[in-house]
Amino acid sequence: MDKRVGFIGLGIMGIPMVHNLIKAGFEVTVYNRTALKAAQMVAEGATKAISPKELTLENSVIITMVSDTPDVESIILGKNGVLESIKPDSVVIDMSTISPQVTQKIAARLREKKAHMLDAPVSGGEQGAVDGTLSIMVGGDIDILERCRSMLEAMGKNIVHVGSNGMGQTVKLMNQIIAAGNLNATVEALVFAQKHGVDLRKAIEAVQGGAAGSWQLSHLAPCMIRRDFKPGFMVDLMQKDLRLVMEDSESMRVSLPATSLIHQMFHSLQATGEGKSGTQALIKVMERLAGIEVK
Amino acid sequence: MDKRVGFIGLGIMGIPMVHNLIKAGFEVTVYNRTALKAAQMVAEGATKAISPKELTLENSVIITMVSDTPDVESIILGKNGVLESIKPDSVVIDMSTISPQVTQKIAARLREKKAHMLDAPVSGGEQGAVDGTLSIMVGGDIDILERCRSMLEAMGKNIVHVGSNGMGQTVKLMNQIIAAGNLNATVEALVFAQKHGVDLRKAIEAVQGGAAGSWQLSHLAPCMIRRDFKPGFMVDLMQKDLRLVMEDSESMRVSLPATSLIHQMFHSLQATGEGKSGTQALIKVMERLAGIEVK
Secondary structure, three states: OOOEEEEEOOOOOHHHHHHHHHHOOOEEEEEOOOHHHHHHHHHOOOEEOOOHHHHHHOOOEEEEOOOOHHHHHHHHHOOOOHHHOOOOOOEEEEOOOOOHHHHHHHHHHHHHOOOEEEEOOEEOHHHHHHHOOEEEEEEOOHHHHHHHHHHHHOOEEEEEEEEOOOHHHHHHHHHHHHHHHHHHHHHHHHHHHHHOOOOHHHHHHHHOOOOOOEHHHHHHHHHHHOOOOOOOOEHHHHHHHHHHHHHHHHHHOOOOHHHHHHHHHHHHHHHOOOOOOEHHHHHHHHHHHOOOOOO | OOOEEEEEOOOOOHHHHHHHHHHOOOEEEEEOOOHHHHHHHHHOOOEEOOOHHHHHHOOOEEEEOOOOHHHHHHHHHOOOOHHHOOOOOOEEEEOOOOOHHHHHHHHHHHHHOOOEEEEOOEEOHHHHHHHOOEEEEEEOOHHHHHHHHHHHHOOEEEEEEEEOOOHHHHHHHHHHHHHHHHHHHHHHHHHHHHHOOOOHHHHHHHHOOOOOOEHHHHHHHHHHHOOOOOOOOEHHHHHHHHHHHHHHHHHHOOOOHHHHHHHHHHHHHHHOOOOOOEHHHHHHHHHHHOOOOOO
16 A cells, blocks of 8 residues: 555644654655644654645545544635545545534545545544554445555554444544543542542442443542543543534434533533543532532 | 351342352351241251341341341341340441441441441342352441451452441442443443444444443443343342432432433333343433334
Protein backbone atom coordinates (compact mmCIF):
# COMPACT_ATOMS: atom_id res chain seq x y z
CA MET A 1 0.00 0.00 0.00
CA ASP A 2 0.87 3.65 -0.63
CA LYS A 3 3.10 5.09 2.14
CA ARG A 4 1.61 8.58 1.61
CA VAL A 5 -1.21 10.00 3.69
CA GLY A 6 -2.96 13.34 4.12
CA PHE A 7 -3.90 14.27 7.70
CA ILE A 8 -6.41 17.00 8.56
CA GLY A 9 -6.80 18.25 12.15
CA LEU A 10 -3.83 18.86 14.43
CA GLY A 11 -5.43 19.02 17.88
CA ILE A 12 -4.33 17.23 21.08
CA MET A 13 -5.17 13.93 19.39
CA GLY A 14 -4.05 14.72 15.83
CA ILE A 15 -0.49 15.82 16.65
CA PRO A 16 0.62 12.61 18.39
CA MET A 17 -1.19 10.54 15.73
CA VAL A 18 0.83 12.27 13.00
CA HIS A 19 4.01 11.68 15.05
CA ASN A 20 3.25 7.96 15.10
CA LEU A 21 2.53 7.87 11.35
CA ILE A 22 5.88 9.58 10.61
CA LYS A 23 7.64 7.20 13.02
CA ALA A 24 6.11 4.24 11.16
CA GLY A 25 7.58 5.52 7.87
CA PHE A 26 4.58 7.26 6.33
CA GLU A 27 5.00 10.46 4.28
CA VAL A 28 2.44 12.77 5.81
CA THR A 29 0.90 15.91 4.31
CA VAL A 30 -0.94 17.98 6.92
CA TYR A 31 -3.64 20.60 6.86
CA ASN A 32 -4.94 22.52 9.85
CA ARG A 33 -7.13 25.62 10.17
CA THR A 34 -4.57 27.15 12.54
CA ALA A 35 -1.47 27.35 10.32
CA LEU A 36 0.96 27.49 13.27
CA LYS A 37 0.39 23.87 14.22
CA ALA A 38 0.95 22.73 10.64
CA ALA A 39 4.27 24.62 10.57
CA GLN A 40 5.27 22.76 13.73
CA MET A 41 4.63 19.40 12.03
CA VAL A 42 6.60 20.50 8.96
CA ALA A 43 9.59 20.95 11.27
CA GLU A 44 9.20 17.28 12.13
CA GLY A 45 9.14 16.10 8.52
CA ALA A 46 5.57 16.57 7.32
CA THR A 47 4.55 18.50 4.20
CA LYS A 48 1.96 21.26 4.49
CA ALA A 49 -1.08 21.81 2.27
CA ILE A 50 -3.02 25.09 2.01
CA SER A 51 -6.48 23.47 1.85
CA PRO A 52 -8.18 20.07 2.14
CA LYS A 53 -8.63 20.24 -1.64
CA GLU A 54 -4.88 20.69 -2.25
CA LEU A 55 -4.01 17.97 0.27
CA THR A 56 -6.37 15.60 -1.54
CA LEU A 57 -4.76 16.28 -4.91
CA GLU A 58 -1.54 14.68 -3.68
CA ASN A 59 -2.91 11.82 -1.55
CA SER A 60 -5.19 8.87 -2.06
CA VAL A 61 -5.71 8.30 1.68
CA ILE A 62 -6.99 11.24 3.74
CA ILE A 63 -7.46 11.07 7.51
CA THR A 64 -9.68 13.61 9.30
CA MET A 65 -9.41 14.12 13.08
CA VAL A 66 -11.44 17.17 14.09
CA SER A 67 -13.92 18.21 16.78
CA ASP A 68 -17.45 17.87 15.58
CA THR A 69 -19.88 16.96 12.81
CA PRO A 70 -19.94 20.38 11.03
CA ASP A 71 -16.11 20.41 10.90
CA VAL A 72 -16.02 17.10 9.03
CA GLU A 73 -18.84 18.22 6.74
CA SER A 74 -17.06 21.44 5.83
CA ILE A 75 -13.64 19.76 5.32
CA ILE A 76 -15.06 17.09 3.03
CA LEU A 77 -18.13 18.64 1.41
CA GLY A 78 -17.36 22.39 1.73
CA LYS A 79 -15.57 24.89 -0.50
CA ASN A 80 -11.97 23.83 -1.22
CA GLY A 81 -12.91 20.56 0.44
CA VAL A 82 -11.80 16.99 -0.10
CA LEU A 83 -14.67 16.17 -2.45
CA GLU A 84 -13.54 18.77 -5.00
CA SER A 85 -10.35 16.93 -5.85
CA ILE A 86 -10.77 13.34 -4.71
CA LYS A 87 -9.76 10.64 -7.22
CA PRO A 88 -11.59 7.34 -7.77
CA ASP A 89 -10.63 4.55 -5.36
CA SER A 90 -9.23 7.00 -2.78
CA VAL A 91 -10.14 6.53 0.89
CA VAL A 92 -11.26 9.06 3.50
CA ILE A 93 -10.78 7.79 7.06
CA ASP A 94 -12.68 9.95 9.54
CA MET A 95 -11.29 9.33 13.02
CA SER A 96 -13.29 12.15 14.67
CA THR A 97 -16.37 11.35 16.77
CA ILE A 98 -19.37 12.67 14.83
CA SER A 99 -22.97 11.84 13.91
CA PRO A 100 -23.47 8.29 12.55
CA GLN A 101 -26.16 9.60 10.19
CA VAL A 102 -24.07 12.43 8.76
CA THR A 103 -21.29 9.85 8.32
CA GLN A 104 -23.59 7.81 6.08
CA LYS A 105 -24.46 10.93 4.09
CA ILE A 106 -20.77 11.82 3.57
CA ALA A 107 -19.97 8.23 2.59
CA ALA A 108 -22.72 8.39 -0.04
CA ARG A 109 -21.30 11.63 -1.47
CA LEU A 110 -17.82 10.07 -1.67
CA ARG A 111 -19.28 6.99 -3.35
CA GLU A 112 -20.64 9.22 -6.14
CA LYS A 113 -17.00 10.08 -6.87
CA LYS A 114 -16.12 6.35 -6.67
CA ALA A 115 -14.16 7.02 -3.48
CA HIS A 116 -14.47 5.12 -0.20
CA MET A 117 -14.97 6.08 3.42
CA LEU A 118 -14.13 4.48 6.73
CA ASP A 119 -15.52 5.93 9.96
CA ALA A 120 -12.87 5.03 12.49
CA PRO A 121 -13.41 6.89 15.77
CA VAL A 122 -11.06 6.11 18.61
CA SER A 123 -11.05 5.69 22.35
CA GLY A 124 -8.06 5.90 24.67
CA GLY A 125 -7.63 9.68 24.85
CA GLU A 126 -4.48 11.75 24.52
CA GLN A 127 -2.34 9.13 26.27
CA GLY A 128 -3.55 6.43 23.87
CA ALA A 129 -2.76 8.72 20.92
CA VAL A 130 0.77 9.37 22.24
CA ASP A 131 1.43 5.69 22.98
CA GLY A 132 -0.11 4.50 19.71
CA THR A 133 -2.52 2.29 21.66
CA LEU A 134 -5.88 3.78 20.64
CA SER A 135 -8.87 1.48 20.27
CA ILE A 136 -10.31 2.03 16.79
CA MET A 137 -13.92 1.13 15.91
CA VAL A 138 -14.27 0.87 12.16
CA GLY A 139 -17.38 1.18 9.99
CA GLY A 140 -17.18 0.66 6.22
CA ASP A 141 -16.14 -1.94 3.68
CA ILE A 142 -13.89 -4.56 5.27
CA ASP A 143 -11.64 -4.74 2.16
CA ILE A 144 -10.99 -1.03 2.47
CA LEU A 145 -10.16 -1.49 6.15
CA GLU A 146 -7.65 -4.23 5.26
CA ARG A 147 -6.07 -1.93 2.70
CA CYS A 148 -5.57 0.75 5.38
CA ARG A 149 -4.79 -1.55 8.32
CA SER A 150 -1.03 -0.93 8.50
CA MET A 151 -1.72 2.79 8.68
CA LEU A 152 -4.25 2.36 11.50
CA GLU A 153 -1.83 0.05 13.28
CA ALA A 154 0.66 2.92 13.42
CA MET A 155 -1.84 4.72 15.66
CA GLY A 156 -3.81 2.06 17.53
CA LYS A 157 -3.94 -1.45 18.92
CA ASN A 158 -7.46 -2.83 19.15
CA ILE A 159 -8.78 -2.29 15.61
CA VAL A 160 -12.26 -3.82 15.25
CA HIS A 161 -14.47 -3.83 12.17
CA VAL A 162 -18.01 -3.34 13.50
CA GLY A 163 -20.12 -2.96 10.33
CA SER A 164 -20.96 -0.64 7.47
CA ASN A 165 -20.48 3.15 7.31
CA GLY A 166 -21.77 4.93 10.40
CA MET A 167 -21.48 1.88 12.61
CA GLY A 168 -17.98 2.81 13.81
CA GLN A 169 -19.53 6.06 15.08
CA THR A 170 -22.49 4.21 16.57
CA VAL A 171 -20.19 1.92 18.54
CA LYS A 172 -18.15 4.91 19.70
CA LEU A 173 -21.33 6.56 20.99
CA MET A 174 -22.29 3.26 22.62
CA ASN A 175 -18.91 3.39 24.35
CA GLN A 176 -19.73 6.87 25.65
CA ILE A 177 -23.22 5.86 26.86
CA ILE A 178 -21.62 3.11 28.94
CA ALA A 179 -18.70 5.22 30.16
CA ALA A 180 -21.05 8.03 31.28
CA GLY A 181 -23.47 5.59 32.95
CA ASN A 182 -20.73 3.72 34.80
CA LEU A 183 -19.17 6.99 35.90
CA ASN A 184 -22.49 8.29 37.20
CA ALA A 185 -23.18 5.04 39.08
CA THR A 186 -19.76 5.31 40.71
CA VAL A 187 -20.47 8.91 41.70
CA GLU A 188 -23.90 8.17 43.20
CA ALA A 189 -22.44 5.27 45.18
CA LEU A 190 -19.51 7.31 46.51
CA VAL A 191 -21.73 10.18 47.64
CA PHE A 192 -24.11 7.71 49.30
CA ALA A 193 -21.21 6.11 51.15
CA GLN A 194 -19.63 9.47 52.00
CA LYS A 195 -22.87 10.67 53.60
CA HIS A 196 -22.74 7.56 55.82
CA GLY A 197 -19.14 8.30 56.81
CA VAL A 198 -17.70 5.20 55.16
CA ASP A 199 -13.96 5.11 54.41
CA LEU A 200 -14.18 5.33 50.62
CA ARG A 201 -10.82 3.67 49.94
CA LYS A 202 -11.85 0.60 51.88
CA ALA A 203 -15.28 0.61 50.24
CA ILE A 204 -13.73 0.60 46.76
CA GLU A 205 -11.38 -2.19 47.76
CA ALA A 206 -14.37 -4.21 48.95
CA VAL A 207 -16.51 -3.82 45.83
CA GLN A 208 -14.26 -3.40 42.79
CA GLY A 209 -13.42 -7.10 42.38
CA GLY A 210 -17.07 -8.14 41.95
CA ALA A 211 -20.27 -7.30 40.09
CA ALA A 212 -19.67 -3.56 40.67
CA GLY A 213 -16.27 -3.59 38.99
CA SER A 214 -15.61 -1.18 36.12
CA TRP A 215 -12.87 0.85 34.46
CA GLN A 216 -14.57 4.03 35.68
CA LEU A 217 -14.58 2.83 39.30
CA SER A 218 -10.97 1.64 39.28
CA HIS A 219 -9.54 4.60 37.37
CA LEU A 220 -11.66 7.59 38.36
CA ALA A 221 -12.92 6.95 41.92
CA PRO A 222 -9.35 7.27 43.31
CA CYS A 223 -9.03 10.66 41.52
CA MET A 224 -12.32 11.80 43.10
CA ILE A 225 -11.14 10.78 46.57
CA ARG A 226 -7.91 12.77 46.27
CA ARG A 227 -9.83 15.68 44.69
CA ASP A 228 -7.84 15.42 41.46
CA PHE A 229 -9.99 16.82 38.66
CA LYS A 230 -7.33 17.06 35.93
CA PRO A 231 -8.84 15.91 32.64
CA GLY A 232 -8.22 12.38 31.45
CA PHE A 233 -11.32 13.11 29.37
CA MET A 234 -12.86 16.57 29.48
CA VAL A 235 -16.46 17.32 30.52
CA ASP A 236 -16.97 19.50 27.39
CA LEU A 237 -15.95 16.60 25.12
CA MET A 238 -18.17 14.14 26.96
CA GLN A 239 -21.02 16.61 26.54
CA LYS A 240 -20.34 16.92 22.81
CA ASP A 241 -20.50 13.13 22.52
CA LEU A 242 -23.64 12.88 24.66
CA ARG A 243 -25.23 15.59 22.50
CA LEU A 244 -24.54 13.37 19.46
CA VAL A 245 -26.14 10.47 21.36
CA MET A 246 -29.21 12.58 22.18
CA GLU A 247 -29.61 13.84 18.59
CA ASP A 248 -29.29 10.31 17.31
CA SER A 249 -31.68 8.90 19.91
CA GLU A 250 -34.22 11.52 18.86
CA SER A 251 -34.03 10.75 15.16
CA MET A 252 -33.85 6.98 15.69
CA ARG A 253 -36.64 7.03 18.32
CA VAL A 254 -34.71 5.20 20.99
CA SER A 255 -35.33 6.11 24.65
CA LEU A 256 -32.24 6.49 26.80
CA PRO A 257 -33.66 7.58 30.15
CA ALA A 258 -30.53 7.49 32.33
CA THR A 259 -28.13 8.74 29.63
CA SER A 260 -30.38 11.72 29.09
CA LEU A 261 -30.47 12.44 32.83
CA ILE A 262 -26.68 12.18 33.10
CA HIS A 263 -26.27 14.58 30.15
CA GLN A 264 -28.32 17.08 32.20
CA MET A 265 -26.16 16.49 35.29
CA PHE A 266 -23.04 17.33 33.28
CA HIS A 267 -24.67 20.63 32.24
CA SER A 268 -24.48 21.63 35.88
CA LEU A 269 -20.68 21.25 35.74
CA GLN A 270 -20.50 23.36 32.60
CA ALA A 271 -22.67 25.96 34.31
CA THR A 272 -20.12 26.32 37.10
CA GLY A 273 -17.10 26.67 34.83
CA GLU A 274 -15.95 23.04 35.06
CA GLY A 275 -16.19 22.23 31.34
CA LYS A 276 -12.42 21.77 31.09
CA SER A 277 -12.24 19.49 34.14
CA GLY A 278 -12.08 15.72 33.86
CA THR A 279 -15.40 13.86 33.82
CA GLN A 280 -14.73 12.65 37.39
CA ALA A 281 -15.76 16.18 38.48
CA LEU A 282 -19.32 14.85 38.17
CA ILE A 283 -19.01 14.00 41.86
CA LYS A 284 -19.21 17.73 42.61
CA VAL A 285 -22.73 17.87 41.16
CA MET A 286 -23.86 14.95 43.29
CA GLU A 287 -22.22 16.45 46.39
CA ARG A 288 -24.11 19.70 45.80
CA LEU A 289 -27.37 17.76 45.47
CA ALA A 290 -26.67 15.93 48.72
CA GLY A 291 -25.73 19.13 50.55
CA ILE A 292 -22.20 17.91 51.16
CA GLU A 293 -19.63 20.67 51.54
CA VAL A 294 -16.09 19.73 50.62
CA LYS A 295 -13.19 22.05 51.43
CA MET B 1 -11.83 -19.89 68.65
CA ASP B 2 -14.94 -21.96 69.36
CA LYS B 3 -15.70 -24.41 66.52
CA ARG B 4 -19.45 -24.18 67.23
CA VAL B 5 -21.80 -21.89 65.32
CA GLY B 6 -25.53 -21.34 65.08
CA PHE B 7 -26.88 -20.61 61.58
CA ILE B 8 -30.32 -19.10 60.92
CA GLY B 9 -31.77 -19.00 57.41
CA LEU B 10 -31.47 -21.90 54.98
CA GLY B 11 -32.28 -20.29 51.65
CA ILE B 12 -30.38 -20.60 48.35
CA MET B 13 -27.46 -18.79 49.99
CA GLY B 14 -27.69 -20.26 53.50
CA ILE B 15 -27.61 -23.95 52.51
CA PRO B 16 -24.28 -23.85 50.63
CA MET B 17 -22.81 -21.59 53.33
CA VAL B 18 -23.67 -24.19 55.99
CA HIS B 19 -22.16 -26.90 53.76
CA ASN B 20 -18.90 -24.96 53.66
CA LEU B 21 -18.89 -24.42 57.43
CA ILE B 22 -19.38 -28.16 58.03
CA LYS B 23 -16.67 -28.95 55.47
CA ALA B 24 -14.28 -26.59 57.33
CA GLY B 25 -14.86 -28.53 60.57
CA PHE B 26 -17.43 -26.35 62.32
CA GLU B 27 -20.23 -27.89 64.42
CA VAL B 28 -23.31 -26.16 63.08
CA THR B 29 -26.70 -25.82 64.73
CA VAL B 30 -29.38 -24.64 62.29
CA TYR B 31 -32.73 -22.96 62.56
CA ASN B 32 -35.11 -22.26 59.71
CA ARG B 33 -38.75 -21.21 59.57
CA THR B 34 -39.44 -24.02 57.11
CA ALA B 35 -38.52 -27.11 59.16
CA LEU B 36 -37.99 -29.32 56.09
CA LYS B 37 -34.81 -27.55 55.07
CA ALA B 38 -33.40 -27.84 58.59
CA ALA B 39 -34.08 -31.61 58.52
CA GLN B 40 -32.14 -31.80 55.27
CA MET B 41 -29.12 -30.16 56.91
CA VAL B 42 -29.38 -32.52 59.90
CA ALA B 43 -28.92 -35.39 57.45
CA GLU B 44 -25.63 -33.77 56.53
CA GLY B 45 -24.36 -33.48 60.09
CA ALA B 46 -25.93 -30.31 61.49
CA THR B 47 -27.96 -30.13 64.70
CA LYS B 48 -31.42 -28.58 64.64
CA ALA B 49 -32.83 -25.98 67.04
CA ILE B 50 -36.55 -25.25 67.47
CA SER B 51 -36.16 -21.47 67.80
CA PRO B 52 -33.52 -18.72 67.49
CA LYS B 53 -33.67 -18.51 71.31
CA GLU B 54 -32.85 -22.22 71.72
CA LEU B 55 -30.10 -22.03 69.11
CA THR B 56 -28.55 -19.10 70.96
CA LEU B 57 -28.51 -21.00 74.28
CA GLU B 58 -26.01 -23.45 72.82
CA ASN B 59 -23.86 -21.12 70.71
CA SER B 60 -21.79 -18.01 71.26
CA VAL B 61 -21.57 -17.18 67.53
CA ILE B 62 -24.86 -16.85 65.63
CA ILE B 63 -25.02 -16.19 61.88
CA THR B 64 -28.21 -14.86 60.28
CA MET B 65 -28.78 -15.12 56.52
CA VAL B 66 -32.35 -14.16 55.71
CA SER B 67 -34.27 -12.06 53.18
CA ASP B 68 -35.02 -8.65 54.56
CA THR B 69 -34.85 -6.17 57.43
CA PRO B 70 -38.02 -7.33 59.29
CA ASP B 71 -36.80 -10.95 59.20
CA VAL B 72 -33.57 -10.03 60.97
CA GLU B 73 -35.45 -7.84 63.45
CA SER B 74 -37.87 -10.62 64.34
CA ILE B 75 -35.15 -13.32 64.62
CA ILE B 76 -33.01 -11.19 66.92
CA LEU B 77 -35.41 -8.89 68.74
CA GLY B 78 -38.70 -10.84 68.48
CA LYS B 79 -40.38 -13.45 70.67
CA ASN B 80 -38.18 -16.53 71.15
CA GLY B 81 -35.47 -14.49 69.48
CA VAL B 82 -31.72 -14.40 69.87
CA LEU B 83 -31.79 -11.51 72.34
CA GLU B 84 -33.77 -13.54 74.90
CA SER B 85 -30.95 -16.00 75.53
CA ILE B 86 -27.74 -14.34 74.33
CA LYS B 87 -24.75 -14.51 76.70
CA PRO B 88 -22.23 -11.72 77.25
CA ASP B 89 -19.38 -11.60 74.73
CA SER B 90 -21.34 -13.61 72.15
CA VAL B 91 -21.34 -12.44 68.51
CA VAL B 92 -24.20 -12.11 66.04
CA ILE B 93 -23.00 -12.00 62.41
CA ASP B 94 -25.76 -10.80 60.11
CA MET B 95 -24.88 -11.77 56.55
CA SER B 96 -28.25 -10.73 55.08
CA THR B 97 -28.59 -7.48 53.14
CA ILE B 98 -30.72 -5.15 55.27
CA SER B 99 -31.09 -1.53 56.36
CA PRO B 100 -27.83 0.06 57.64
CA GLN B 101 -29.84 2.07 60.18
CA VAL B 102 -31.79 -0.89 61.55
CA THR B 103 -28.43 -2.69 61.78
CA GLN B 104 -27.16 0.05 64.09
CA LYS B 105 -30.30 -0.25 66.20
CA ILE B 106 -29.92 -4.03 66.53
CA ALA B 107 -26.23 -3.65 67.37
CA ALA B 108 -27.17 -1.23 70.16
CA ARG B 109 -29.71 -3.70 71.60
CA LEU B 110 -27.10 -6.47 71.57
CA ARG B 111 -24.60 -4.15 73.25
CA GLU B 112 -27.02 -3.72 76.16
CA LYS B 113 -26.61 -7.47 76.70
CA LYS B 114 -22.81 -7.07 76.38
CA ALA B 115 -22.94 -9.00 73.11
CA HIS B 116 -21.37 -7.94 69.79
CA MET B 117 -22.59 -7.62 66.24
CA LEU B 118 -20.95 -7.75 62.85
CA ASP B 119 -22.89 -6.77 59.75
CA ALA B 120 -21.29 -8.88 57.05
CA PRO B 121 -23.35 -8.84 53.85
CA VAL B 122 -21.99 -10.69 50.87
CA SER B 123 -21.74 -10.41 47.13
CA GLY B 124 -21.05 -13.20 44.68
CA GLY B 125 -24.47 -14.84 44.55
CA GLU B 126 -25.40 -18.51 44.77
CA GLN B 127 -22.30 -19.59 42.84
CA GLY B 128 -20.05 -17.67 45.23
CA ALA B 129 -21.82 -19.30 48.18
CA VAL B 130 -21.34 -22.78 46.69
CA ASP B 131 -17.68 -22.16 45.82
CA GLY B 132 -16.92 -20.44 49.15
CA THR B 133 -15.70 -17.37 47.26
CA LEU B 134 -18.18 -14.74 48.51
CA SER B 135 -16.96 -11.17 48.98
CA ILE B 136 -17.80 -10.13 52.54
CA MET B 137 -18.08 -6.47 53.59
CA VAL B 138 -17.82 -6.19 57.35
CA GLY B 139 -19.03 -3.45 59.68
CA GLY B 140 -18.33 -3.61 63.43
CA ASP B 141 -15.42 -3.87 65.83
CA ILE B 142 -12.27 -5.07 64.05
CA ASP B 143 -11.23 -7.26 67.02
CA ILE B 144 -14.53 -9.07 66.78
CA LEU B 145 -13.98 -9.56 63.05
CA GLU B 146 -10.56 -11.06 63.73
CA ARG B 147 -12.10 -13.41 66.28
CA CYS B 148 -14.56 -14.64 63.63
CA ARG B 149 -12.27 -14.51 60.61
CA SER B 150 -11.63 -18.26 60.23
CA MET B 151 -15.39 -18.81 60.19
CA LEU B 152 -15.93 -16.18 57.51
CA GLU B 153 -13.02 -17.64 55.53
CA ALA B 154 -14.92 -20.93 55.34
CA MET B 155 -17.53 -19.06 53.27
CA GLY B 156 -15.74 -16.25 51.46
CA LYS B 157 -12.54 -14.93 49.97
CA ASN B 158 -12.37 -11.13 49.91
CA ILE B 159 -13.18 -10.20 53.52
CA VAL B 160 -12.85 -6.44 54.03
CA HIS B 161 -13.45 -4.47 57.22
CA VAL B 162 -15.11 -1.24 56.08
CA GLY B 163 -16.03 0.51 59.36
CA SER B 164 -18.37 0.44 62.33
CA ASN B 165 -21.78 -1.28 62.55
CA GLY B 166 -24.02 -0.50 59.59
CA MET B 167 -21.13 0.30 57.28
CA GLY B 168 -20.92 -3.25 55.96
CA GLN B 169 -24.54 -2.81 54.85
CA THR B 170 -23.82 0.66 53.46
CA VAL B 171 -20.99 -0.70 51.31
CA LYS B 172 -23.20 -3.56 50.14
CA LEU B 173 -25.85 -1.04 49.05
CA MET B 174 -23.11 0.99 47.37
CA ASN B 175 -22.19 -2.19 45.48
CA GLN B 176 -25.81 -2.51 44.33
CA ILE B 177 -26.04 1.16 43.26
CA ILE B 178 -23.01 0.62 41.02
CA ALA B 179 -24.12 -2.79 39.73
CA ALA B 180 -27.57 -1.45 38.81
CA GLY B 181 -26.12 1.68 37.18
CA ASN B 182 -23.55 -0.24 35.15
CA LEU B 183 -26.18 -2.76 34.08
CA ASN B 184 -28.54 0.00 32.97
CA ALA B 185 -25.77 1.77 31.03
CA THR B 186 -24.99 -1.51 29.26
CA VAL B 187 -28.66 -1.98 28.42
CA GLU B 188 -29.15 1.55 27.04
CA ALA B 189 -26.02 1.17 24.91
CA LEU B 190 -27.05 -2.22 23.53
CA VAL B 191 -30.54 -1.03 22.57
CA PHE B 192 -29.05 2.09 20.96
CA ALA B 193 -26.67 -0.09 18.92
CA GLN B 194 -29.37 -2.65 18.12
CA LYS B 195 -31.61 0.07 16.70
CA HIS B 196 -28.74 1.02 14.36
CA GLY B 197 -28.31 -2.59 13.26
CA VAL B 198 -24.85 -3.00 14.74
CA ASP B 199 -23.51 -6.52 15.33
CA LEU B 200 -23.63 -6.50 19.14
CA ARG B 201 -20.94 -9.14 19.63
CA LYS B 202 -18.44 -7.10 17.62
CA ALA B 203 -19.48 -3.93 19.40
CA ILE B 204 -18.84 -5.48 22.82
CA GLU B 205 -15.47 -6.77 21.62
CA ALA B 206 -14.60 -3.25 20.49
CA VAL B 207 -15.51 -1.44 23.71
CA GLN B 208 -15.05 -3.80 26.66
CA GLY B 209 -11.27 -3.38 26.92
CA GLY B 210 -11.44 0.39 27.48
CA ALA B 211 -13.21 3.07 29.50
CA ALA B 212 -16.57 1.31 29.00
CA GLY B 213 -15.35 -1.94 30.55
CA SER B 214 -17.31 -3.44 33.45
CA TRP B 215 -18.27 -6.74 35.06
CA GLN B 216 -21.89 -6.13 34.01
CA LEU B 217 -20.91 -5.63 30.35
CA SER B 218 -18.61 -8.65 30.18
CA HIS B 219 -20.87 -11.03 32.14
CA LEU B 220 -24.42 -9.96 31.33
CA ALA B 221 -24.37 -8.46 27.81
CA PRO B 222 -23.57 -11.89 26.28
CA CYS B 223 -26.59 -13.35 28.16
CA MET B 224 -28.81 -10.57 26.76
CA ILE B 225 -27.61 -11.26 23.22
CA ARG B 226 -28.41 -14.96 23.43
CA ARG B 227 -31.74 -14.15 25.18
CA ASP B 228 -30.70 -16.05 28.31
CA PHE B 229 -32.60 -14.55 31.24
CA LYS B 230 -31.83 -17.23 33.86
CA PRO B 231 -31.09 -15.53 37.17
CA GLY B 232 -27.52 -14.99 38.24
CA PHE B 233 -29.13 -12.36 40.45
CA MET B 234 -32.91 -12.04 40.51
CA VAL B 235 -34.83 -8.85 39.66
CA ASP B 236 -36.92 -9.19 42.87
CA LEU B 237 -33.76 -9.28 45.00
CA MET B 238 -32.22 -6.31 43.18
CA GLN B 239 -35.47 -4.44 43.80
CA LYS B 240 -35.39 -5.30 47.50
CA ASP B 241 -31.84 -3.93 47.69
CA LEU B 242 -32.72 -0.81 45.69
CA ARG B 243 -35.70 -0.26 47.99
CA LEU B 244 -33.25 -0.28 50.92
CA VAL B 245 -31.11 2.24 49.02
CA MET B 246 -34.13 4.47 48.40
CA GLU B 247 -35.31 4.31 52.04
CA ASP B 248 -31.82 5.13 53.21
CA SER B 249 -31.35 7.93 50.68
CA GLU B 250 -34.61 9.45 51.92
CA SER B 251 -33.68 9.40 55.58
CA MET B 252 -30.08 10.49 54.93
CA ARG B 253 -31.13 13.19 52.43
CA VAL B 254 -28.89 12.04 49.61
CA SER B 255 -30.11 12.45 46.01
CA LEU B 256 -29.56 9.47 43.74
CA PRO B 257 -31.20 10.56 40.48
CA ALA B 258 -30.19 7.70 38.18
CA THR B 259 -30.46 4.95 40.79
CA SER B 260 -33.99 6.08 41.52
CA LEU B 261 -34.85 6.05 37.81
CA ILE B 262 -33.40 2.56 37.37
CA HIS B 263 -35.40 1.30 40.37
CA GLN B 264 -38.52 2.48 38.49
CA MET B 265 -37.40 0.73 35.30
CA PHE B 266 -37.09 -2.55 37.19
CA HIS B 267 -40.69 -2.11 38.40
CA SER B 268 -41.72 -2.52 34.80
CA LEU B 269 -40.13 -5.97 34.75
CA GLN B 270 -41.92 -6.94 37.94
CA ALA B 271 -45.17 -5.67 36.39
CA THR B 272 -44.79 -8.11 33.50
CA GLY B 273 -44.04 -11.14 35.66
CA GLU B 274 -40.25 -11.04 35.28
CA GLY B 275 -39.42 -10.68 38.96
CA LYS B 276 -37.75 -14.10 39.04
CA SER B 277 -35.67 -13.43 35.92
CA GLY B 278 -32.05 -12.37 36.09
CA THR B 279 -31.36 -8.63 36.22
CA GLN B 280 -30.15 -8.75 32.60
CA ALA B 281 -33.86 -8.90 31.64
CA LEU B 282 -33.75 -5.11 32.07
CA ILE B 283 -33.00 -5.02 28.35
CA LYS B 284 -36.63 -6.03 27.72
CA VAL B 285 -37.85 -2.79 29.33
CA MET B 286 -35.55 -0.70 27.17
CA GLU B 287 -36.56 -2.64 24.05
CA ARG B 288 -40.22 -1.94 24.82
CA LEU B 289 -39.43 1.76 25.23
CA ALA B 290 -37.60 1.79 21.90
CA GLY B 291 -40.40 -0.07 20.12
CA ILE B 292 -38.13 -3.00 19.33
CA GLU B 293 -39.90 -6.32 18.93
CA VAL B 294 -37.82 -9.39 19.65
CA LYS B 295 -39.10 -12.85 18.80
